Amino acid sequence: MKLFLWLCLAVLVYLALRKSFRANMPPSNRNQDSANTSQEDWREDQFVQNPSAKQVESMLSCAHCQVYFPASESVQRGNLHYCCAEHADIASKTS
């Protein structure tokens, strides 16, 4: 069991060293082990694209305070959209 722990530690140290070594490598040397890095680059691209894809959500303007907010958070009363239930209630009372 103790041997297994040492083995895990060795693998972790190896991975950490390999990662830092690869980061310091110039791009020309990086291409040599392209079979490994291309897959990692693809995963990094996916990771980078995901947050921006989330920001593409359409924005609506509150009919009461004109604040812009994500469409998924809108409170709808009739044809109008509001940023929160309070503003929807205020608008429905005053009209």
Ligand SMILES: [Zn+2]
């Ligand atoms: Zn509002």
